[in-house]
Amino acid sequence: AQSVTQLDSQVPVFEEAPVELRCNYSSSVSVYLFWYVQYPNQGLQLLLKYLSGSTLVKGINGFEAEFNKSQTSFHLRKPSVHISDTAEYFCAVCDNFGNEKLTFGTGTRLTIIP
Template sequence: AQSVTQLDSQVPVFEEAPVELRCNYSSSVSVYLFWYVQYPNQGLQLLLKYLSGSTLVKGINGFEAEFNKSQTSFHLRKPSVHISDTAEYFCAVSDRDRDDKIIFGKGTRLHILP
């Protein structure tokens, strides 16, 4: 079975500062990895996903994440955040060989400080 740990429930960051949201996963099988974002009063939206190939994945809105197999991590980064990035961010994993459920972490709330 897979599981996802998001170490920080909330991350406050000043506007235009860089941010890293941490994610670690555990799995006995090969996985796909995802970051989803949930803006206030909106549905979940895919930011980026790692399927295979390059371990550095670029997503929408200037976000990127790096897959580190040895550390079982998939941390999300952005070099300069904006007020509009205020949202809940969810790291998630799925089994490469079975396309059914996505296992989500508990989420990290990103607070952008003016």
């Protein structure tokens, strides 16, 4: 079975400061990994995804994430945050061996402080 752990439920960050949102996964097989963002009362929007190839993945809105197989992590980073980045962020995993189930973490609420 696969699972995702997001270690921080809430992360406050000052505007223009860097941020890292942590994500660790567990799976017995190779995986695909995703980060989504959710603004209040809306659905989820894809930020970036790792399918294969380069372990450093760049996404929208200046976010990037690095896949680390040995540490089973997929942390999300942004060098300088803006007020508009205030939202909830979800990490998700799906194995690539035919299991169609997409499993999400519990989310991290990012609050940008002016």
